[in-house]
Amino acid sequence: MSADFDKRLHAVAERVEAALDALLGSKPAPGEIVRPRRVLEAMRYGALGGGKRLRPFLTIETAHALGSVGEAPLRAACAIECVHCYSLVHDDLPAMDNDDLRRGRPTAHKAFDEATAILAGDGLLTFAFAILADPATHRDADVRVALCLGLARASGLGGMVGGQMLDIEAETAAVPLDDSAIRRLQAMKTGALLRFAVEAGAIVAGAAPARRAALVAYGEALGSAFQVADDILDAESTSEQLGKRAGKDAERNKGTFVSIHGLDGAKRLRDAFVSQAIAALVEAGLQSEGDILREAAHFVAARAN
């Protein structure tokens, strides 16, 4: 990874942090009555102060590679990050993964309480659509509503929510998942939102259908590389490095890319997905303006947490 890439990732994370901080202010928007302090604080706790902001980065850099900068990709990125953060808050709940630690801090239900964490998650999910549908996101209603539809499909029962359900079921299944079941689970649980993060950049930039489809393929391959890398990380890292509990997968005896393909096999699979992602960028007709997206594919494969 180049030092430039790291700098750019950090710069985008700071822009997203500042934008989310402003969006999650105490002043009610038109149509809102008041923003009650406690749930707002819990939403801010869940959404601010951490994370690589990989999804926002993908949205903003995809749009940028296509010539679109400014509020539209930034707000779309913030909405997608709200959905990602809500999913972490809910997944950490006692009834779900029951995690006490996230990004090295107490999880939301530990810092607040369970009821507040459930509501904060609900609030962040809803807020994502309030951001996207707002005329401040894009002057063209067709663009805004395409973002709403894409986000809802990626994060709902046929995407992230469904993937979390499959993940929970896998833990109590009699036999570990096989390769195709894991791929489907991961494509839904984390892949769909990563893919949509890229697609959202193409949508705000008004990409033509063929280019948009190629970028969706890039996002899908990058998401797959991310998932395999995640299993590798879980098998190789300590909790301290991850900022969350490590070795959870083996502990729970559910199938992973590592348990099926071995560590070396999983690394080969990961690298194949990276190559696939990079090929899709060529397909999308991106030259040097696509360099940062190429680096992003390498980054998700090589990240240390």
Add this chain to the structure above:
Amino acid sequence: MSADFDKRLHAVAERVEAALDALLGSKPAPGEIVRPRRVLEAMRYGALGGGKRLRPFLTIETAHALGSVGEAPLRAACAIECVHCYSLVHDDLPAMDNDDLRRGRPTAHKAFDEATAILAGDGLLTFAFAILADPATHRDADVRVALCLGLARASGLGGMVGGQMLDIEAETAAVPLDDSAIRRLQAMKTGALLRFAVEAGAIVAGAAPARRAALVAYGEALGSAFQVADDILDAESTSEQLGKRAGKDAERNKGTFVSIHGLDGAKRLRDAFVSQAIAALVEAGLQSEGDILREAAHFVAARAN
């Protein structure tokens, strides 16, 4: 209440039930991967088989009074009902109201389990936006995105989610809420979505701003009448009549319209809101085509559960 009104309420409920049943089918929509059986079943459990469908009724009848019928108001109504049903599933959770009974059936976390109920709620909330943003709802993207924005604002931190937070805080507050605090809480917790149900009908029908504003005022007054009636019902009914646990408010020692105004005072307040709702229909310029909405205002005040 006329027999005609009851018939119409039932007829709309049946149309909504059939439409939700079809929308929540097992076939994935474009952009979805698969719809995992367990979370789909839990979403169907939460959304189908019960309820007066008051919010859908308001959307459909408001649109109808303005000359709009067909898929657009029906789908908008279904989306709003999904949000209402998700809120019931999450509010019933052990960490929230901890209710075992809803509409005379086990609550979702009792019929399934807590994790599945959380996910089903998340799934229904997300699904609402997938319905609204879909081109099948309305040919005009401006209409679809206005529905998304209005629903997000009404149901998020400055609306329903925030109202639930205030409600939870009220239970552990040192002193019961006063009249203005209760009005704000109720306006957020149940009022915002009832108001938006009416507004959504005006949006799909393309109502002019002044008429839309008058209908919003109708929805707001009707929502207020509903909330006061709810407190009266809770004080007067048995669990058997309600299909859920009665007398919860007094038990929890939080302020209600009845505890502040007494039973007779609360009934006068309820009737004043009904009059206000009916005056707003005159303001909206509705003659006999508004009769059903007038009856709806009386209905929410007089309902027995």
